[in-house]
Every structure is written in C-alpha cells, then in structure tokens.
Amino acid sequence: xxxxxxxxxxxxxxxxxxxxxxxxxxxxxxxxxxxxxxxxxxxxxxxxxxxxxxxxxxxxxxxxxxxxxxxxxxxxxxxxxxxxxxxxxxxxxxxxxxxxxxxxxxxxxxxxxxxxxxxxxxxxxxxxxxxxxxxxxxxxxxxxxxxxxxxxxxxxxxxxxxxxxxxxxxxxxxxxxxxxxxxxxxxxxxxxxxxxxxxxxxxxxxxxxxxxxxxxxxxxxxxxxxxxxxxxxxxxxxxxxxxxxxxxxxxxxxxxxxxxxxxxxxxxxxxxxxxxxxxxxxxxxxxxxxxxxxxxxxxxxxxxxx
Numbered sequence: 001x002x003x004x005x006x007x008x009x010x011x012x013x014x015x016x017x018x019x020x021x022x023x024x025x026x027x028x029x030x031x032x033x034x035x036x037x038x039x040x041x042x043x044x045x046x047x048x049x050x051x052x053x054x055x056x057x058x059x060x061x062x063x064x065x066x067x068x069x070x071x072x073x074x075x076x077x078x079x080x081x082x083x084x085x086x087x088x089x090x091x092x093x094x095x096x097x098x099x100x101x102x103x104x105x106x107x108x109x110x111x112x113x114x115x116x117x118x119x120x121x122x123x124x125x126x127x128x129x130x131x132x133x134x135x136x137x138x139x140x141x142x143x144x145x146x147x148x149x150x151x152x153x154x155x156x157x158x159x160x161x162x163x164x165x166x167x168x169x170x171x172x173x174x175x176x177x178x179x180x181x182x183x184x185x186x187x188x189x190x191x192x193x194x195x196x197x198x199x200x201x202x203x204x205x206x207x208x209x210x211x212x213x214x215x216x217x218x219x220x221x222x223x224x225x226x227x228x229x230x231x232x233x234x235x236x237x238x239x240x241x242x243x244x245x246x247x248x249x250x251x252x253x254x255x256x257x258x259x260x261x262x263x264x265x266x267x268x269x270x271x272x273x274x275x276x277x278x279x280x281x282x283x284x285x286x287x288x289x290x291x292x293x294x295x296x297x298x299x300x301x302x303x304x305x306x
Contacts, residue, residue, distance in 0.1 A: 019048035019106045022084060025128035031135040031215055035092040038128055040104035042085045048108040050079055051086040051123075055101045063103060099132045126225075133214055136164035140207060140219040146197040148225060157221045158191040159207035166211055174206040199225040202253035227252035227287075240298045247290045258282075258289040 025038035028133045042048045052066040066089065068077040079087040085106065091098055109122040140159045147153055161168060171190045173183040183192060194201050202225035208218045231249040250256055260273040260282055273280050274290065281292040 015278070016148045017043070017045040017107045019044035019124050019227055021104075021106070021124065021126050024126035025102060025104055027129040027131075029131045029133065029213075029215060030094055031133055031217065032094055033135055034094050034215075035090065036130060038089045038102055038104070038130075040087045040089070040106070040126065042104075042106040042124075044106070044108045046108050047081050047083070047085050048106040049112065050085050051105045052087070052089045053103040054078055055103070057129075058173050060101065063101075066102075073228060090247070094132050095188060096132050096134065099130060101127050101129055103127045117222070131163045133165045136168075136209065136217040137162045138207065138217060138219040141221050143222040143224060146194075146199070146202055146223060146225040148197070148199060155197050155201075155223070156191050157194075157205050157207075157223065158189070159219050159221075160190075161188040161217075164209070164211070164217070165230040166214060168217075169210045169212060171207060171209045174208060194223070197225075198251075199228045200230075200251035201225070202251070204253070224254065225252045227256040228234070230248075240296055240297050242296055244296055245290060246293075247288065250287045252287070255286045258284050259260045260289070260291045 020043050021041070022043050023039060023041040025040055026085065029037055030036050038052075040050060040052075041048060054064040054066050055061075055063040066075055066077065071091065074092050076090045076092075077087065078090075079085065089102065089104075104126045105119075106124045106125075107123040109117075110118075111117045112122040112182075114122075138161055141157045142153055144157065146155060151250065153219055157173075159171070161171070166189070170184050170186050171188075172185075173180045173190070173192045180192065183190075190207055192205065192207075202223050205221045205223055206217050206218050207221075210216050210219050227250045229248055229250045232247060248258070260280075262271050263269070264271075273282070275281065279294045279297075281294070283290040283292070
C-alpha cells in the first residue's frame with residue numbers, strides 16, 4: 001500500500017509594475033571647465049535597467065549611448081539597483097562640444113534588448129538639455145603675501161572682466177566663501193582694499209560677476225600670511241578618570257598643519273601624540289585644533305601638551 005503525500009505551498013503574489021520615473025534629470029547652463037551631474041531615479045517591478053544617451057543640439061535623431069569613462073574619462077556613470085534604480089551621470093572639464101540633450105532611458109520590459117523591437121515602445125525616456133557657454137575671461141591680481149611688519153601699508157586686490165558671452169549685471173567680493181558686505185557694483189573693473197593688513201585678513205578672496213542668462217563667473221586670489229596662534233588653553237586641572245580638553249586657534253593663510261606633542265621636561269622628551277591608546281581624540285578644522293584626553297591617568301598624562 002502506497003501513501004501519496006501532496007504538499008501545496010502558497011507563494012506570495014507579486015504583480016508586475018511598468019517602469020516609471022521617480023526623479024528625472026534637470027536642464028542646466030554651465031561654463032567651460034565646469035562640471036555637471038544629472039540624476040535619474042526609476043521604479044518598477046522588476047527593477048528597471050537604466051541607460052544614458054546623448055544627442056547634439058538640434059540633432060534629436062542621432063542619439064548615441066554614453067558609457068562610463070567616455071570622452072577621455074571625463075564621463076562617469078554610477079548606477080545602483082535595489083527596490084528602485086538610481087543612476088548619476090557626471091561630466092567634468094566641460095567643453096562647448098558637451099552641449100546637447102542628455103537622455104535617461106529605463107525599461108523592465110523583457111523584450112527591451114531585442115533588436116526586433118521598437119525602443120520607443122520598450123523604453124521610457126526623460127531628457128535634460130545642457131548648455132555650455134564659454135567661460136568669461138577675468139584678469140585678476142596675483143597671489144599676495146601680507147606685510148606683517150607693522151607698516152600697515154594698504155593692500156588692494158582687483159579683477160577686470162575683459163570678455164563675456166553677455167553683458168554682466170554686477171560684481172561683488174567674497175572672502176573664504178562668504179560675501180563681503182558693501183562690495184556690489186556694476187563695474188567691469190572691481191577692487192577691494194585691505195586698509196590695515198593683519199594676519200586675519202588673509203584667506204581666499206574671490207571676485208564674482210553675475211549675469212542674467214548665465215551662471216556666475218569668478219576668479220580667486222590667495223592673500224597669504226604666516227600663521228599666528230591667537231588663543232590656546234594654557235592649563236587644565238582635572239581629577240584622575242575625568243576628561244580634559246585643550247585647544248589652539250590661529251590666524252593666517254594657508255591653514256597650518258597641526259600636530260599635538262607631549263613634553264616631559266624632566267626626561268627631556270618631546271613625543272607626538274597619536275591615538276594608539278584610544279584615549280586621545282584630535283579635531284582639526286582649518287585654523288583650529290582641539291585635543292580631548294579621555295579618562296586621565298595620573299601616571300602617564302601629566303606634562304606639557306603643545
């Protein structure tokens with residue numbers, strides 16, 4: 001007598017979903033030498049495949065597929081597939097020839113790579129137009145080293161917009177990424193005066209020109225000065241097992257290379273501090289550094305930290 005056992009498994013039903021765009025690439029205007037990134041996110045079940053294509057301006061009938069590393073490695077394509085598909089197309093060191101229509105294509109149609117099928121049916125598409133304009137020419141001051149000898153001789157940085165694709169609106173000055181107030185004007189030739197130079201006047205100065213129908217253009221001038229420490233914690237009295245914090249702050253540009261040392265006067269040693277014990281945390285931010293010592297040890301931590 002034979003016993004027949006039949007097992008019936010119920011599998012979850014997952015319905016197919018056509019590909020659709022969650023986020024599409026956006027059109028941009030750029031300058032030669034700049035870079036851009038286009039972002040494309042798609043959904044569907046199964047997860048759609050993503051491709052990037054390109055056509056020259058007014059040549060919508062001549063799209064060509066783009067590959068990672070194309071255009072002498074100026075093109076990068078980074079794609080990740082999970083619950084959805086995400087792809088980023090990036091191009092660096094732009095030239096005028098990079099202007100055109102960029103197209104993100106997506107499909108989860110099983111026939112999508114069948115050459116007998118019409119791609120217009122099996123792939124969905126989202127387009128962005130990239131316009132690349134010739135970067136305006138700006139003549140600017142060379143780098144400057146501030147005279148910190150007490151003479152207080154004024155220093156002037158200047159820029160002159162000698163050519164541009166369209167007339168500019170205005171110009172202004174920035175220092176270390178922040179706009180300097182009361183520097184906006186409509187002149188092609190613009191200057192900024194440092195009346196009594198000090199070390200904290202050093203940094204990256206930038207003249208910026210704005211346009212109605214094009215991205216801003218700029219030139220950077222480095223104003224340098226020797227680093228000068230203007231603040232530090234001279235001492236720290238703590239109990240064993242507590243934490244201690246020491247810091248140093250400086251002015252000057254370029255930013256200094258910081259390191260912390262422990263000086264043992266009696267033993268005549270000068271040892272650079274690292275985090276091999278896991279008790280030292282060193283933080284560095286441009287002209288500022290901080291040393292945190294965890295769980296002070298009465299036998300090993302006393303000394304001069306500098």
